[in-house]
Amino acid sequence: xxxxxxxxxxxxxxxxxxxxxxxxxxxxxxxxxxxxxxxxxxxxxxxxxxxxxxxxxxxxxxxxxxxxxxxxxxxxxxxxxxxxxxxxxxxxxxxxxxxxxxxxxxxxxxxxxxxxxxxxxxxxxxxxxxxxxxxx
Amino acid sequence: xxxxxxxxxxxxxxxxxxxxxxxxxxxxxxxxxxxxxxxxxxxxxxxxxxxxxxxxxxxxxxxxxxxxxxxxxxxxxxxxxxxxxxxxxxxxxxxxxxxxxxxxxxxxxxxxxxxxxxxxxxxxxxxxxxxxxxxx
Amino acid sequence: xxxxxxxxxxxxxxxxxxxxxxxxxxxxxxxxxxxxxxxxxxxxxxxxxxxxxxxxxxxxxxxxxxxxxxxxxxxxxxxxxxxxxxxxxxxxxxxxxxxxxxxxxxxxxxxxxxxxxxxxxxxxxxxxxxxxxxxx
Amino acid sequence: xxxxxxxxxxxxxxxxxxxxxxxxxxxxxxxxxxxxxxxxxxxxxxxxxxxxxxxxxxxxxxxxxxxxxxxxxxxxxxxxxxxxxxxxxxxxxxxxxxxxxxxxxxxxxxxxxxxxxxxxxxxxxxxxxxxxxxxx
Numbered sequence: 001x002x003x004x005x006x007x008x009x010x011x012x013x014x015x016x017x018x019x020x021x022x023x024x025x026x027x028x029x030x031x032x033x034x035x036x037x038x039x040x041x042x043x044x045x046x047x048x049x050x051x052x053x054x055x056x057x058x059x060x061x062x063x064x065x066x067x068x069x070x071x072x073x074x075x076x077x078x079x080x081x082x083x084x085x086x087x088x089x090x091x092x093x094x095x096x097x098x099x100x101x102x103x104x105x106x107x108x109x110x111x112x113x114x115x116x117x118x119x120x121x122x123x124x125x126x127x128x129x130x131x132x133x134x135x136x
Numbered sequence: 137x138x139x140x141x142x143x144x145x146x147x148x149x150x151x152x153x154x155x156x157x158x159x160x161x162x163x164x165x166x167x168x169x170x171x172x173x174x175x176x177x178x179x180x181x182x183x184x185x186x187x188x189x190x191x192x193x194x195x196x197x198x199x200x201x202x203x204x205x206x207x208x209x210x211x212x213x214x215x216x217x218x219x220x221x222x223x224x225x226x227x228x229x230x231x232x233x234x235x236x237x238x239x240x241x242x243x244x245x246x247x248x249x250x251x252x253x254x255x256x257x258x259x260x261x262x263x264x265x266x267x268x269x270x271x272x
Numbered sequence: 273x274x275x276x277x278x279x280x281x282x283x284x285x286x287x288x289x290x291x292x293x294x295x296x297x298x299x300x301x302x303x304x305x306x307x308x309x310x311x312x313x314x315x316x317x318x319x320x321x322x323x324x325x326x327x328x329x330x331x332x333x334x335x336x337x338x339x340x341x342x343x344x345x346x347x348x349x350x351x352x353x354x355x356x357x358x359x360x361x362x363x364x365x366x367x368x369x370x371x372x373x374x375x376x377x378x379x380x381x382x383x384x385x386x387x388x389x390x391x392x393x394x395x396x397x398x399x400x401x402x403x404x405x406x407x408x
Numbered sequence: 409x410x411x412x413x414x415x416x417x418x419x420x421x422x423x424x425x426x427x428x429x430x431x432x433x434x435x436x437x438x439x440x441x442x443x444x445x446x447x448x449x450x451x452x453x454x455x456x457x458x459x460x461x462x463x464x465x466x467x468x469x470x471x472x473x474x475x476x477x478x479x480x481x482x483x484x485x486x487x488x489x490x491x492x493x494x495x496x497x498x499x500x501x502x503x504x505x506x507x508x509x510x511x512x513x514x515x516x517x518x519x520x521x522x523x524x525x526x527x528x529x530x531x532x533x534x535x536x537x538x539x540x541x542x543x544x
Binding site: 144145146161164165168177178179203204 | 416417418433436437440449450451475476
């Protein structure tokens with residue numbers, strides 16, 4: 001799945017490029033959009049009594065991006081189970097002449113029980129949607 | 137009360153100055169530090185069942201500030217009652233050769249009941265601390 | 273002109289609503305989108321040797337917004353001259369059942385010469401585009 | 409070197425914990441403070457014609473932190489050469505009863521020539537300061 005994001009003015013820093021911490025935020029938007037595309041919202045997960053803390057993130061910043069550029073954020077699920085979600089990300093420019101990778105990365109989230117804070121398995125209604133992703 | 141804040145790298149934008157929305161965040165730090173200085177924390181207010189939504193903010197951006205500069209954020213309470221808090225702010229550089237005002241502004245917060253969301257009066261233990269501020 | 277913006281996860285705070293400083297950032301996105309809609313980009317203004325520092329912003333936070341809600345940010349130019357831009361903003365939810373105003377506000381930017389830092393008039397090619405806005 | 413940082417209100421998200429992307433920003437503050445402690449500022453590096461883009465960051469989010477908590481950000485240089493800087497980070501709470509690790513991570517920055525954008529070696533005056541760090 002590919003999600004588009006324009007670099008906003010406030011995303012830049014004094015080096016006149018996108019500040020790197022923003023890409024970590026955009027990874028988050030991308031995985032939320034991915035879940036929405038398979039019929040899952042974080043609101044529903046929370047209403048069912050679960051949270052989804054992030055445990056790990058990694059990013060390689062390969063080329064800069066700039067104000068007003070439209071980026072394409074590709075998000076690829078690499079593991080989706082009752083206990084965790086893992087994704088990989090690849091950010092490029094939309095402009096076809098500029099195909100170099102801007103940022104690549106990956107992340108891991110776990111599911112926890114909202115009351116106990118402990119790692120906890122998501123109900124089947126979510127897991128069945130996860131399974132479909134890998135069957136397709 | 138004066139609160140010091142260094143301009144961080146990620147606070148700047150491609151004009152190589154502090155992005156203006158950060159000053160609005162620093163107004164918030166300043167009022168929280170002011171409350172702490174008179175013995176009130178937001179955690180205690182929330183545990184007592186109240187929230188403190190902001191209703192209004194205004195800022196005049198008079199001069200730019202830059203990466204690594206240390207700013208002094210002066211916060212002046214102009215109204216502190218059981219129902220609302222109003223503050224004025226004046227941000228200058230710490231460096232004594234640079235005394236021009238960077239930003240001036242003001243804000244209004246109200247107190248609401250955490251259950252009903254409606255405007256609600258804070259208990260006396262807070263109001264008595266507020267009164268002392270204006271007696272001194 | 274109306275610009276749509278979804279409330280991202282990282283836009284929220286522990287009160288479980290959109291943190292107020294984000295609206296100030298979204299005012300900026302809205303005015304940049306407005307300029308784009310009349311054929312002006314900030315990159316072109318900078319390449320022509322001008323900056324556009326913000327001088328004033330005001331916001332009234334009337335109702336909260338929440339994670340995942342789609343907001344509509346209406347931006348209305350109230351002054352557009354060779355020397356300054358003034359806008360008003362009104363943010364509502366897209367959801368038709370929720371028509372209450374979330375935030376209203378206004379801002380003023382001036383144009384300055386990138387070399388001298390002094391207030392400076394934009395070239396006619398911009399001013400003619402500004403004039404068209406008010407003629408229509 | 410240990411740098412202290414209070415969790416600000418706007419650093420939290422609707423899970424009522426610090427949003428993870430902020431830790432990536434605080435890694436940056438920590439390495440800038442480390443450089444300052446050995447007599448190097450980013451401003452000086454830029455005035456000498458060099459930039460210091462980040463190439464890689466990794467973080468493990470082990471425990472949550474909360475509004476108003478004071479964190480200690482330990483920054484450990486693992487490589488400091490004319491061509492790159494590598495650091496490791498460990499974030500804990502200052503409160504002595506709460507010694508669990510909040511976040512651990514690492515980063516790599518390279519030095520580039522401000523004109524060419526290419527990787528470039530820093531002058532000796534910086535490298536000699538780097539060497540002292542590992543001699544001590």
